[in-house]
Amino acid sequence: MNTIAQRIADFLKNHPPFNILDFQDVLAISKRIDVLYVEPKTFVFNINEPIANAFYVVKEGGIGLYRTNNQLVDQCDEGDIFGLRALMRDGLYKLSAQALEECVLYRISSDILEKYITSNSEANRVLLKMFASNTLISTKETWDTTPKDALTPILDFTEEQSANFSKNPIQCIETTSIQKAAKLMTLHRVGSIIITENKKPIGIITDKDLRSKIATGETKITESVKIIMSSPVKTFPENISISEAQIAMLTYKITHLCITKDGSPNSELTGILSEHDIVVIRENNASGLVKEIKRTNSIEQLASIKLRSEKLLERYMQQKLPISFIAKIISAINTALTDQAITFVLQTLESTPPVTFSWLAIGSQGRHEQLLRTDQDNCLVFENVAAKDYQATQIYFLNFAQKVNDALHTIGFEYCPANMMANNPKWCLSVSEWQKQFTNWISTPDPDNLMLCTIFFDFDLVYGNEKLVNELTEIIFKAIKSHDIFLNHLGVNALKNPPPLSFFRNFLVENSGEHQDQFDIKARAMMPLVDAARLLILSKNEAGFNNTIARYERLITLEPQNKDVYDACLNSFKDLLFFRTQQGLTNNDSGRFINLQALSKADRLDLKQTFRAVKAVQELIQTRYQLAQFL
Amino acid sequence: MAWFKKHPQPDFWMRYKNTFLGKQPNELSAIRFVLFDTETTGLNLNNDRILSIGAVSFKDGVIKISDQFECYLEQSVFNSQTVAIHGLVRTGKHHKMDEFEALERFLNYIKNAVLVAHHAAFDVGMINNVLKRHHLPKLKNTVLDTSFIYKKTKSQSVSDTHYSLDYLIKEFHIPEHDRHTASGDAYITALLFAKLLSLLKNKHPDLNLSHLKTQKKRIGLL
Known part of the structure; x- marks a missing residue:
């Protein structure tokens, strides 16, 4: 005792x-x-x-x-x-x-x-x-050895997809020559061959082995397959789900899974599942919805697809698929829905648009980072027209935008409470009017203008003329170039939410209002990372990276010396996005406000880690822009 | 001279006695302290019996959970009034041993450690009475009393006041886990002892064992 x-x-x-x-x-x-x-x-x-x-x-x-x-x-x-x-x-x-x-x-x-x-x-x-x-900052190794997705139990999702593996995989025995094996693979047009002994898989050769071990001249084609096969093989049961399979591939860094009768290496080989098989199934699924969107002929049908996409999101979250993957899929569906809604509206208009235009998603929509409770954040840009035609053209597009905003609302995208929508005369402008606006914001960076920059600079083309979008991007970078001080102001703005250091002890919660005693994960954890990424990518003169994850990935390439910091930011942001979405699904809200008392220690730990990342990137910004004098 | 003895001393006693052969260190960091507590059928040294003994060691600032002791004794004397305090009924869930076996195990465990208990006189007295019943001499260990050490941390003389373990637990913010189990109280006493030592060391950087000992005359009262 x-x-x-x-x-x-x-x-x-x-x-x-x-x-x-x-x-x-x-x-x-x-x-x-x-x-x-x-x-x-x-x-x-x-x-x-x-x-x-x-x-x-x-x-x-x-x-x-x-x-x-x-x-x-x-x-x-x-x-x-x-x-x-x-x-x-x-x-x-x-x-x-x-x-x-x-x-x-x-x-x-x-x-x-x-x-x-x-x-x-x-x-x-x-x-x-x-x-x-x-x-302070985790090392890359730490992140790599923590495949969050790999170790959490995977829910079975029979209704969605079970891994449809290839039956009767191509096989040979270990004394088969490499040449003969390659011929077999070619004959059956497959990328792998399994070496078996008494029907049990003992090794595998893939296209990659042939490339790296044979084509390089390292091993002769007359040798036996035994010399170059990877052995032992990872084996899985027949009822493996897609996500399990995908995760196994990620975890073991392999591209083919051997399927055996009982899942163990000691039972009979019954099939093979390749990375390619999974890509096909996955794509079919997401693109299935997108294809269906293209075939709809009413707003109501779009609304029902939007609902189904929310179910899809829920399922993906349950399967704990990588959040960047989920975000891409959901954004692709939302973009397709908007695209189709615009097509419908255009069909109902009496006249075709007088000039070309672009419909842009902005803010978190533009960054593809709002997966739940999606509300509309959009604006419109149209080609420059003669001064005498300007008013009539703007009225045309405002009328059009109003119809699109209404249609999107019917589909299930709430109106933007701050009226950041294309039906607002302030956000429905020609290229040169947008240029005036952007230049004004950049040359007079007061808090209001800075806030608008953080919303409107994160735009993404949903529908229309791509050329106009590129022009807008150019305008922004030019204006920034001629107003050096703007980035410093944006820097100060990016530091306005320092990370809570003492997170466990003194809960940094909202102290008034509806969300009293709750933690604002968006303002306190996500926005600092989003703001930092935007600032850094703008300072690099890098166009085309309008998504926080993509921005940090790009920054890692551009500044390998700061890889650790950006890696931490990247992973933290993914964690937060996942976490927020999960919270939102659980509580049936936007997931923005979190009751800290209800969090598990592990979740708190995850949150805590994201603050390390916020702190690190903010320090980097402060040093780089010598912001001490501004703060 | 062995023929003078009515009762031959058992091996475990000889082993225990031999641990005192060397010179005992005086600097605190080198000493193995054993913090212990007994739960008894009552407060009468002669009539009441030990129900359980709990102990844990402390050395150089560290309470070693791996070096602990816990035993439950078979009872011949049963006092239903104290059951409410210690929760030990005659037929409990713990493995029980007889007094002699418990004694052997306890002595094997403590060796020449400095014993520490709260109001140590009682606990040491209980053990000594067990020894006496088995015709063995008294404990040879140096004994410290946390209630006395607490008084040493006070600047004024407070020697006449009685400080209960409950009082000190509150004073030192020690959580009351398993209060009134021998092991629980031993552990609480260990935390208390650690805190008291820290306090005294701040006052007297060269604190050693002699400073902690109770005056001789008090020992005589045991």
């Missing part, structure tokens, strides 16, 4: 990563814990001290983690883990840990960590995530 260990286990079991372990394991860990009482101001460890063979869990009190210049990086309280650098086994502490108040700490040795925690893949993932959130 060990009553004390029981009590410690009762505490630990509520906190990640211990909450993932079996209680017996938590108990075993608890039996070997050291309990430390630490006085306020005492250092648990210091920067550049050799890493101890243990890490710490805060039982009571608070620990501050500091960088060299005494800058508080993080604050840990009840249930938080710190000192995870012990995972590295070697080296020096990068931060110092000081008690902010009286603390009781649990010290857990690295051996126990390895025995019980890192051996559990799910717990290990959480642990790595924690390590990343305790260091």
